[in-house]
Amino acid sequence: MTKKTEYIQARKSQLNFYREIPLYIKRDKNTFVLYKQKGITIDDMRISENTYPSVLYIKSSDKIKGIQEAQKAFNKKIENDIKSDNPEKVKETLVNMVNETLDEPRSGSLEGVYDTVDILVSDYSKEHDIIKNLIDISHKDYSTTLHSISVMALALGFASYINLSQDETRLLGLCGLLHDVGKTKIDPEILIAQRKLTEEEFEKIKSHTYRGYYILRECKFKSEYIKQLSLCALEHHEKLDGTGYPLNKTENQLAKFSQILAIIDCYEALTNDDRPYRSAMSPFDALNEIIGRDVKSGKYNKEIFTLFIQSLSTAVK
Template identity: 35%
Template sequence: MIAKELYERYIGLRLLHDLNGADGKLLLKKGTVLTESNLKRLNIRVEELDKAVRQPFDCDHPSKLISEAANEIQAIFDKFKKDKEAIYEVETTVLPTVEFLAQQEELSVLLEGLQHKDNYTYRHNIGVAIVAAMLAKWLDFPEHERRLITLGGLLHDIGKLQISEHLLLKPGALSEDEYNSIKNHALYGYNILKKDTMYENVVCLMALEHHEREDGSGYPDKKTAKDIHPFSKIIAIADVFHAMTSHRVYRSGQALYTVLQHLRDEGFGRMEPTYVATFIQKLMELAVGQVVELSNGMVGKIAFVSPANPLHPLVQIQDDLVDLSKTKLHITRLVAND
C-alpha cells in the first residue's frame, strides 16, 4: 500500500500508461484519473506509479518541446470543435510537458522557446501555463492546486475558438469594435468550459477572470480584488508577461526589464501586489549569471539580486561590481550567454 503522504501528490493525475501489478495483472487503464479511493487500493511501488504518470523528456531541447506542445494543443482544440471529449487529451499529452518545463525554472525556456512568433495563439497557452506553474510554486501553492493552475493556463484562452482567426492575427491597432469583440473571449471561454466539459468551476473561472483587475478596471465583469479567484490572479500575471515578451508577426517582444517594470507598476492597484513582487524577485534570481546590456551600452553579468530592489541588481563589469540601485543605469536587454 502507498503511504498517504506519498499518494496525495498523485491525486488528480491521469495515467499516461496502463498500470500493472508485479504479477503483470492490469490494475488501472491508461487515461484513468487517480483518486484517493483507487490509490488506497493500489499495492504497488511508488516508482512504478511515478513511471505511469510521468513522461521522459529531452531537457536539452526546450524550444522543441514548446513547439510540439503548441502544435498538440492546437490539434486538440481543433478536434474539440467536433468531439468535446477531445479536450481531456490536454491532460495526457500537453500538461506533462508543461509541468516538466516549469520544473526546470530556466530563464532560457521563458525568453527563447516561448517568444517565437510562429503559432503565437497556441504558443501563448503553453507560455502562460509554464509561467503560471512556476509562479504558483514560488507562492507555495500545494501541488494539486498548482496542477489546476497549470491546466487553467492551458485552457484560459479557449474562448478564442469563437473569435475569427482574421481578427486574432490582425497586424497593427484594432478598432474599438474589434477590440470589444476580442474581449468577449473571456466569457466565451467560461461558457465553453462550463457547458462542454466536466472541469471544476475554478478552471472555468480562470478563463473568465484572467483579464479582471484588482481595481475593477478589467473585464468582462469589472470584478475587484476580493471577488477574483487567487488562481485567476496568477493567470493574469502570466498572461501579461508572456504577451509582452513574445514576438509577433507585426512587432518584437519587449525587453524583460521593461515588462517587469510594467508588472511592478501594475502591482500597485491593478494586480495582486504580493504575487507580482514574488514573480519579479524570483525571475530576477533566475537571471543571476546572465549577460546583460546596460542603458549606457556596457555589458556585464548579473551577480546578485536584492529582495529590496530586484530590478536593480549588482552587475559585474569586468573586475568591477556596479550597484544599479545607486546609479541611473538600468538593464536594457539580456544577451545570450556563450
C-alpha cells in the first residue's frame, strides 16, 4: 500500500502571504521540520529573502486554506495596486491569483475570485484604464489563465457598455473568468497539443463544458450566481442553430449570458496567440471572420454581436 503524501511543496507566489498556514522544511525523505509557525508571516521573521530555503512545504490538508489565505492577500494587493494607479501590477497580481484559483478549483477556492471581480467592478467607473489595460494583456504566453482573464475583461467592458446593473456586471465578469474552469480537469498534454487531435481527444476537450458545469454547481456562491455560472460553462460552445456542443441546444434554450460569452470567447480565441500554426488575428480581421462565418449563418446572436463591436470600440484603443 502506498502512503499518502502528507506534505506538498508550497507555491512561491503564495509564500509571503501565509500567516495561518505553517511552513515546513524537508529534512530527509520522510521527515519535515517546522520552519514558520502559525500566526506570523515569513516577513515577520525578518529573514532576508535570499536566505529562504529554496523549497518550503505545507501540509496537504492546508492546501485549500492556503489558497484562500493567498487570495485574500492578493485581493488586498489588487486594491492597493488600483489605488496607486499601477495597472501593470494589477495585471501581474491578477494572473497570479487566477493561476492559484484554477489550479485547485475546488469548493472554497473559487469564491475568492468573487471579491476580485467585485474590486475590479467597484473601481471600474473610477479607473476605466484598469479594464482597458487588462484587455490589452499580452497573449504571448497563452494559458487558460490569461484567456480567462481576457474574457472577463471583455465581458466587464461589454456589461458596462450596455449598462448592466453592478450586480449583473459582476456576475457576467465572473462567468467570463470561470467559463473554462472545466479545462482544469483535462489532461494538459491534450490541451496544448500541437497536432491534429484524434476524435477521442477532441471529445475529451469538449467535456470541459459539462465538467465546468459540475465544478460550478458545487461552489458556494449564492444560488442565482451558481445557476448562471454553471450554465455559462455548459453552454458557451453551443450555437443558436444547434450545431454547437455538448448538447446541441438551440437559441430558445440558451441563457443570454451564455450567448454573450460565446461571442466574446470566440473573439478572444481568434485574437490571442495560442496556436503555434497560425498567428493571432487583428481585432478587425477577427470580427470580420466571425461576421462572415458565424453571425451571417445564424450561429451567434446578431444583436449581441453588434453591441459587442460597439463596446470594443469604446473599451479598446
